[in-house]
Amino acid sequence: MPGYVSAELTGAHYIDGDHATAEGAIAAGCNFVAGYPITPSTEVVERLAGRFPSTGGNFIQMEDEIASSIAIQGAVWGGAKAMTVSSGPGISLMMEHIGLAAMTEVPCVFVNVQRGGPSTGLPTLPAQADMMQARWGSHGDYEIIALSPNSPQECFDLIIHAFNLSEQYRVPVMFMMDESVGHMTEKVVIPPYNQIEVTPRRFTTKRPGEYKPFALDNGSMVPPMVKAGEGYGIHITGLTHDERGYPVMNAQIQDRLVNRLVDKILKNVDKITRVRDDGVEGADVVVVSYGITSRISMRAVRMAREKGVKVGHLRLVVVWPFPEQLVRQLARKVKAMVVPEINLGQVVLEVERCAAGNCNVVSVPHAGGAVHNPNTIYSAIMEAAG
Amino acid sequence: MTTKAGPKNPVERYLRMDRMPHIWCPGCGIGTTVNCFARAIEQSGVDLKKLAIVSGIGCTGRVAGYLSFDSFHTTHGRAIPFATGLKMANPELKVVVYSGDGDLVAIGGNHFIHAARRNADLTVFCVNNFNYAMTGGQIAPTTPLDAVGTTSPYGVCERPFNLPFLAKSCGAVYVARWTAYHVRQLTKSMIEAMDKRGFSFVEIITPCPTLYERRNRLGDGLARMEWFRDNSVIRHGSDTRYADIGFQEKIICGKFVDVDRPSLLEMTQAKLGDVVSHRRWQEMSRRQRRPLGEEATKG
Ligand SMILES: Cc1ncc(C[n+]2csc(CCOP(=O)(O)OP(=O)(O)O)c2C)c(N)n1
Ligand code: SF4
Ligand SMILES: [Mg+2]
DSSP: OBOOOOGGGOEEEEEEHHHHHHHHHHHTTOOEEEEOOOTTTHHHHHHHHHHHHHHTOEEEEOSSHHHHHHHHHHHHHTTOOEEEEEOHHHHHHTHHHHHHHHHHTOOEEEEEEEEEOSTTOEEEEEOOTTHHHHHHOSSSSOOOEEEOOOSHHHHHHHHHHHHHHHHHHTOEEEEEEEHHHHHOEEEEEEOOGGGSBOOOOOBOOSOTTTOOTTOOOTTOSSOOBOOTTSSOOOEEESSOBOTTSOBOOSHHHHHHHHHHHHHHHHTTHHHHOOEEEESOTTOSEEEEEOTHHHHHHHHHHHHHHHTTOOEEEEEESEEESOOHHHHHHHHHHOSEEEEEOSSSSSHHHHHHHHHTTSSEEEEEOOOSSSOOOHHHHHHHHHHHHO | OOOOOOOOOTTGGGBOGGGOSOSOOTTOSHHHHHHHHHHHHHHHTOOGGGEEEEEOSSTGGGHHHHBSSEEEEOOTTOHHHHHHHHHHHOTTSEEEEEEEHHIIIIITHHHHHHHHHTTOSOEEEEEEOSSBTTTTSBOOTTSOTTOOBTTBTTOOOSOOOOHHHHHHHHTOSEEEEEETTOHHHHHHHHHHHHHSSSOEEEEEEOOOIIIIIHHTTOOOHHHHHHHHHHHEEEOTTOOGGGOOOOTTOOEEEEEEEEOOOOOHHHHHHHHHOSOOOHHHHHHHHHHTTOOOSTTOOOO
């Protein structure tokens, strides 16, 4: 299905990541956004507030992020494609509703333009310290998908992908930007709308009375949806529920439901995974990075190559679910993996777990407020290469 | 063995009979309100296909799960923002929020006042049983001064909310209060509330014999209904400032507010029209000197 971008905007623009994210969301068919202002994410909703009336979308500034994060879910049941946008403190307030979206399988997108934390931290400066929160922040066992763009162009392209994945798996997708990417202005090319791939919502073909909201069909692990107002009389609850959506308080139904919510993502890791591989084959040392840090890493990798080190670069475009098999196999072939990130060591824990002692894993932490100095990553590569 | 088919309950078609028996205690007032609601729906002729019920969490929060319409049991306190999104995305729906006092005005208080302020197109039914029942009888922002609850065993020291006054001050276009005893009046108010455009609100005082009444030694469900009968005063149009509820004092009931004010949807529609043209957006962004990409090198 083609995208929704209005023809006027096809072409090259010079805009920042926040604006590109807003345009990408429109192109993906997003027509409902609820938000609450917070630096460095506000420009996304400001642009949408200006643009939506001409694209047929609705923006509402809610009274807080708790409200925003559930208003979008009401909108999805009303038939909309919806997202909310925030940063650190606001994202922390949304956690209960990320769990609700996971439990009730609501396709929606949470944009997090990461800033330094904890607490109010560094409102205007970058960090990547919410990566574990994105994955584990709500209570209970569940899985989400998280993407990490490294440029305004990618903000545009990947937010479309984020919407598509949310529809395909009926899961909340975390769009993990950071202040640098959000506020960095670069060329962004908006393609003609018919060159944009948009995954439509999968609605049931069953009639009211035959349809059960959480019953699987065609061997899929993701049940088809309906929207309110069509006579299906659905019941949706955040309680543990059976195929009819009715609450059932027992261990057996809990086991079946929670395992399916997790498996529909983990059993499809290969399909969901997206990495950029730069010279990984035959490398002695591989830098594993994501988001803005991947751009700093490119420089460090180039510097090391100039010194004759065989160094590769694996960039995680999709960070969660983690490309476990890929990293496991890689660990058997290389001497070391170097993991720079603007936090004190989060994704590196997953790299370490998957490397399982088969190679050296080096964390290159940064507490936030700036990107790494490429020399720091370069030194880590040189040391790891021995 | 033969099964005796009893007379069918006339409101059965509005209930999920496959979920019966319900979880509510004998003598609980929530079921009474649901009965009134079912009758209100029947009498109002509202399109059942287009009716959506949104509840939060609590004994009252379970209402959504027993009604046979599109129904959503959301999170504690957040029924109103969920409902706001649902209604905005599909304005054809009649969206009714049905939840408890703790849910709507304690944890959800912020959403309540803002939905009333913006005159969101929602009907809100608040079942006020003067306590947090689902969690075992703790005090709520509605528990009358001096009444006891498990978290205030010597009696409440805080003044409670006067909900009709709160709703009115924030901008609700319809405000009424009834007790579970006033089934006919309540049914009528429910119909009127659902007929309004904008934020309509009905507070329903109900017995919670298992917790509030028992702890405060107020008798069983029936005794409580008799108390409501003898101690409520119907005063339509009464100034909501004087509708406070004191412990075992008279309860003022009636329809307090019924006015017209453009709703959120109407205001949005009037301001933005069906579609704002792309040109107008360009002009607006130039005026605000926003780097919206307009000066971009095209091609
Ligand atoms: C975030 C959160 N906090 C607390 C709870 C626990 N909890 C469940 S119901 C409830 C109170 C319900 O009171 P009320 O809304 O008055 O409903 P009632 O049971 O009295 O009908 C609380 C505190 C919860 N589910 N979620
Ligand atoms: S605890 Fe109280 S409110 Fe809850 S079902 Fe029992 S009587 Fe009703
Ligand atoms: Mg209560």
